[in-house]
Amino acid sequence: LRDQLATNRDEKAQTKCGTELRLEANINGVSDAKAAAAMGASGIGLYRTEYLYLTHSDLPDEDEQYEVYRDIIAASPNHNVTIRTLDIGGDKTVAYLGHDHKEANPFMGWRSIRLSFEHPEFFNTQIRAIVRAASEFPQGTARIMFPMVTTVEELRKLRSMIRKAYKTLTARDIKVKELLFGMMLEVPAAAISIDTMLDLVDFVSIGSNDLVQYLMAADRDNPKVSHLCQPLAPPVLRVLKHVITACNESRTPVTVCGEMAGKPKAFLLLLGMGLRRFSMSPAFVPSIKQLASQISIEEAESIVATVMKFKTTAQVKKYMTRQIEQVA
Ligand code: PEP
Ligand code: MG
Numbered sequence: 001l002r003d004q005l006a007t008n009r010d011e012k013a014q015t016k017c018g019t020e021l022r023l024e025a026n027i028n029g030v031s032d033a034k035a036a037a038a039m040g041a042s043g044i045g046l047y048r049t050e051y052l053y054l055t056h057s058d059l060p061d062e063d064e065q066y067e068v069y070r071d072i073i074a075a076s077p078n079h080n081v082t083i084r085t086l087d088i089g090g091d092k093t094v095a096y097l098g099h100d101h102k103e104a105n106p107f108m109g110w111r112s113i114r115l116s117f118e119h120p121e122f123f124n125t126q127i128r129a130i131v132r133a134a135s136e137f138p139q140g141t142a143r144i145m146f147p148m149v150t151t152v153e154e155l156r157k158l159r160s161m162i163r164k165a166y167k168t169l170t171a172r173d174i175k176v177k178e179l180l181f182g183m184m185l186e187v188p189a190a191a192i193s194i195d196t197m198l199d200l201v202d203f204v205s206i207g208s209n210d211l212v213q214y215l216m217a218a219d220r221d222n223p224k225v226s227h228l229c230q231p232l233a234p235p236v237l238r239v240l241k242h243v244i245t246a247c248n249e250s251r252t253p254v255t256v257c258g259e260m261a262g263k264p265k266a267f268l269l270l271l272g273m274g275l276r277r278f279s280m281s282p283a284f285v286p287s288i289k290q291l292a293s294q295i296s297i298e299e300a301e302s303i304v305a306t307v308m309k310f311k312t313t314a315q316v317k318k319y320m321t322r323q324i325e326q327v328a
Contacts, residue, residue, distance in 0.1 A: 006286050009040035013289045015271070017296035023289055024082075024279040026257055033075035035282040040289065043080030043141070045205065045279020046257040047072055049126070050088050058096050062125045062132075069133035079140025082205065082257075082279075083130050084184065085123070087112045087147040091221060097122065107210075107219065112148030117157070127165045135169075135177040142179050145205055149183040149190055155200040184257075186210035191239050198250045205279070206243060208258025212236050231260040232320065233313045237269065241308070244273045255279050264291055265320035268327070271297070272304030294327050 013021040024045030025036035029052075036044060052060065052068050060068075073081050086094075089111020093099045097119055103109040116123040127144070134142030146158050162181060169176050185191055186207030194204070208231055213220040215236055218228035230236070240256075247254035255277040260266035262280030267288055270278065280288065303323055310316050 006039050008286055008289050009038065011040070011289065011293075013040075013042065013292060015292050015297055015300075016294055017298065019276070019297050021271075021292055022255075022277040023285050023292075024080075024255070024257075024277070025282040025285060026279050027072070027076075027282070030071050030075050032282060033072055033081075036285070037075070037077045039282040039285040041077055041282060041285045043078055043082075044072075044076045045082050045255050045277070046145075047081055047083050048087065049084060050086055050092060050094075053086060053088065053094050053097075054092060056096075059122060062129050065126060065129035066132045069130055070136055073133055073137050073140060073142060076140075079137040079142070081134075081140070082143040082145050082182065082255075083134075084145045084147055085113070085126055085130070086116055089115050107213065113146050113154060113158070114148065117154075124161060124165065124168075127161055128169060131162075131165050131169060131176060131179060132174060134179055135175060138177055142177070143182055143203065144179045145182040145184060145203075147184045147207065148187060148210070149185070149197075150187045151189070152193075152196055152200065155183060155197060159200065185243055186214070186258075188214050188239070191215075191243050194243050194246045195250075198246065198252050201252065203253040203255070204243070204247050205255045205257045206240065208236075208240070208256055208260045211239070211258065212260075215239060230313045231258070231263075231266050232269075232316045234308075234310055234316065237308065237316070240270065241273045241304075244270070244275050248274045253277060262288055264288070264324050265317070267291065268295065268300055268320065268323060269304055269307060271295070272300030272302070291327065 013023045024043045025041035026046040027033050027044055028048050073079050088094050090107045130144055166176050180202040182203040183201050184207045185204050212231050213229050216228045218225040220229050257279035261278040262284030
């Protein structure tokens with residue numbers, strides 16, 4: 001199946017009208033990076049570093065982390081990788097970072113950068129390891145990305161931590177390459193106030209898996225509320241359109257790296273909202289590339305114009321099922 005799907009591996013990702021798209025992959029490790037290349041992804045839109053920590057019983061040191069990141073960048077298409085700092089908490093715990101107790105609301109609690117900020121030694125080490133690894137590949141595009149950003153103050157603090165990492169490494173005679181700095185957009189507060197954050201970032205990546213659960217107040221892992229945790233729900237579509245429009249107007253590159261980017265119905269809607277960069281599981285890249293080649297931007301925009309009038313998820317799904325049948 002894999003060979004069959006990847007027959008378009010070397011084809012450009014573009015729409016029927018010739019608009020170029022960037023289809024990237026979400027990965028957890030080196031073997032995924034190789035799969036991303038085999039599937040024809042043009043880079044890695046999300047490397048989830050937490051698996052490195054989940055598979056260790058104590059904190060890996062800077063050299064160990066650096067080596068893992070370096071191997072990932074080496075294996076990735078065009079050495080084009082977006083590395084996300086630790087996103088632990090919620091459903092994943094790492095005892096050696098003091099994350100060994102139960103919280104009443106783990107997804108709204110001590111997770112991601114909220115936890116990393118309280119372990120500055122760990123956080124600074126991770127940032128340095130990422131910068132060192134990226135600096136080994138001057139020909140590639142390496143980006144650093146922070147999960148669960150909620151406030152402007154957090155962004156300012158993160159920027160100063162990166163500057164500190166550049167300084168420390170330079171003082172150690174390491175030739176540093178400056179990375180593009182991005183935030184994951186997955187908290188409703190950040191979505192609503194995105195205009196106040198754009199001058200502090202080089203790019204935005206929408207984490208729709210979390211954004212949807214927070215917008216709908218419906219746990220992404222709880223089947224009892226899965227009818228509510230729906231990326232095609234009209235309120236979710238409104239928020240996505242708001243964020244994509246704000247990013248495009250300020251010419252800030254914007255990606256969706258949640259699961260919806262690789263789903264045909266959601267892909268068409270995101271395309272029609274103005275999104276041109278998508279990151280998904282490697283296995284979805286070939287079929288999304290194929291779908292993109294069968295639709296023009298104008299068609300996708302007109303689908304969005306209709307869908308934005310719908311009031312229920314069921315209406316959106318029904319209409320989009322028809323649209324996909326017509327395209328395919
Ligand atoms: C997301 O929230 O959409 C995302 C891509 O991050 P994760 O699934 O790792 O939380
Ligand atoms: Mg997330």
